[in-house]
Amino acid sequence: MRYLKCLLPVFISIFWQPIFGQAFDEDVEIEYIKSIYENILVQSSSYDWLHYLCKNAGGRLGGSPEYAAAVAYTSHMLDTIGADSVWTQPVEVDYWRRGNVEKAKIINSKHLGTVELSVVALGFSPGTDPLGITAQIVEVKNFEELEALGEENVKGKIVFFNRPMEVTRLNTFHAYGAGVNQRTAGPRNASKLGAIGAIVRSMTVKYDNVPHSGATSFKDEKPIPAVAIGLKDADLLSKIIKKEPKTRVNIQLGCLHMGKRTSHTVIAEIKGTEKPGEIILVGGHLDSWDIGEGAHDDGAGVVQSMEVLHLFKRMGIRPKHTLRCVLFANEENGMFGAIEYARLAKANGEKHIAAIESDAGGHTPVGFRMDAENSIAKSSFAKVQQWRSIFSTLGVWDIQPGGSAADISRLKDQGTVLFGYRPDSQRYFDFHHSRNDIFENVHKRELLLGSGAMCALVYLIDKYGIK
């Protein structure tokens, strides 16, 4: 007994680490992760990658030639940085093209005559014939108002959804979440009541006249021409309607649903040294809206994810688990890349222990959201809490349960612990889905610090596990 007591500490010191995971020294990890940040801030190529992606591929909807150029470039760069393997995963996507004509105008206002409006077609809007559609416009703030109007007041008209995003929400993503259904479902609900077109107030909290696109979904309803309108023109249109309730608007759109095309999700990985069968995924979506350059949405997430692999290679960190970078196809217009990726992961018996997605812009990092609904995720969240003060040191203070990100969410039922990377939200919807989502609006340091936060999380999960 005495003998045993004496040896117990020895046993513990020998077996503790292998049994319970590597011993955790917070100060040591803070210093190491700071060296990761320093490496990124000095050596990262990701800002240059983003420049190329924005300026040479540009706006890149799934199925487009621009998207194919983005696949070629990112695959090549992932190969260049020394990933163990790089491949692409084909997926059928709905290819929708904007076309050259995209106009709307108020017809013969008594006070202002003809007024051109700043609009962009919504994704999956049908086009019009060359003369466009012309009809009286009827304004609503929400679906209850639309229902109250009923078919008799909507049929043959153009419905104008004019509910502003709530500027009073501190986190603009919350404002977006609360308001975006007027874009995604507004035109469908208008069509259901016989409307022949829809105009939607743009989803932005910046007061300017730049229209913001995005997908709309008609499901089983008849597709009708649908556009987003800049905020200043939305307010002007609303004022004119109040004075002249019979105001008519003409909309001309050259957009076209092109049918199915093959796009590719880009995948690269560094094989794990100890648990090659367990995958830690980092990713974003490679497609973007065609107006603008898809810089924040989601070029930032793409190059931040690529940077994670590059950092591990540059610093010579051999991950224990397989580290995989996934650049999903077709997030904006159907999610088919994510759906196919998850399907194949399941079919091939792949085990993703954790997935981290960056799809909230390239601004200064503030935290992560964790999908922590089931019991595995809850225990993972508790584990991440132990790293809280490490992240605080890095300014990454806001780690909370609830939500993650769209593409990786498809892995949820495979037991993957899901993380959505979260940067500061204040500027994101200034650019989102608009012609202003360009490289020049991404700040280099902010972008790199986001990679830093993602690298830190991947490094900790790889070293200490996540369950």
Add this chain to the structure above:
Amino acid sequence: MRYLKCLLPVFISIFWQPIFGQAFDEDVEIEYIKSIYENILVQSSSYDWLHYLCKNAGGRLGGSPEYAAAVAYTSHMLDTIGADSVWTQPVEVDYWRRGNVEKAKIINSKHLGTVELSVVALGFSPGTDPLGITAQIVEVKNFEELEALGEENVKGKIVFFNRPMEVTRLNTFHAYGAGVNQRTAGPRNASKLGAIGAIVRSMTVKYDNVPHSGATSFKDEKPIPAVAIGLKDADLLSKIIKKEPKTRVNIQLGCLHMGKRTSHTVIAEIKGTEKPGEIILVGGHLDSWDIGEGAHDDGAGVVQSMEVLHLFKRMGIRPKHTLRCVLFANEENGMFGAIEYARLAKANGEKHIAAIESDAGGHTPVGFRMDAENSIAKSSFAKVQQWRSIFSTLGVWDIQPGGSAADISRLKDQGTVLFGYRPDSQRYFDFHHSRNDIFENVHKRELLLGSGAMCALVYLIDKYGIK
């Protein structure tokens, strides 16, 4: 005894609040402070004030006519919003003018010929005669290298201080703090060894060619012409010197120390209802560098401070303590406004219980720094900790002891609890003291959220005290 026991809870409930301050209900306060934020996000005029200040007064060094215009405008606006009283406090400042000529060039490089350099004069640099100064240039990274060169290698030459700001520091203010002495003291130390001019690598972590000004101080040394140079030109100059060690540079400056002028600190207050003799100060500095528009530095702090008073008026909050907004004169070129303000506060027996300064730009708020060195300040810091979760709800997560801000620091020996408001630091030194510090680089929501954080702190201090 029984009687007493029975009455004890009654006594406590009656006297607890007056003795120990108002009862604190966190949820109630979170809701109320959210209503403050909502009011600001919808109703604030401060972004328009900043526009006027930047576009109509513009860059405004102490003593300049532009500064006088800023005094007139802000005084008028503070009066308009209904402050109980508005006044100005005269102060003698050193008036330095940049003049029209501001040039530097490399003379007859073998490889490149004459090369114009992107420079701006440092504040308090003397001018040159029309032909300028021309001398061989000698590069150093720090004062140790300068000392090692000694008078024999420095005399009659132009010293080029080329130490970069450390991009690896996550908080750019720390990088600035660690590097700025080459601007403030470099030219003086060069002069001490007989140099006839100085060129200083600009204090910025953004890699472009925009020079950043700022004050330099010669103390008892002979003033010599001193300029800041853009980073690209600094690197070019350094490369040329390595190839051609006898490289000569010409500097022409039209700047002039104009002597003493009277400037004014602008003060406005709302009298306290219960403790009018106890002042809570909010402020920033009204002067700015003359290049650019002083938008982030410190137009943002100016209008955020004005907004605190306006918010209290708009929401009909009558503060218990006197709430004073102070827009300090001459922070950039001597601190004379802050020194005079503190001198008069002491002379007049004014009691400032707390002071909150915004002088770190108009970006997304992250926290406050508290000067918590003495025992009073330590207990105040403990008090503020009780509000931590309120602030976290608002995204204001980083409340720490250590430092505050320059102007209010002069009140430290009067027992005032000092707070420096802190926004995100990543972009600040892209603009600081340069021609890029313009209105267009301030983001409306980020600016307003800063006012929100300051209002929240003032509201809590006013309601619950700070000691």
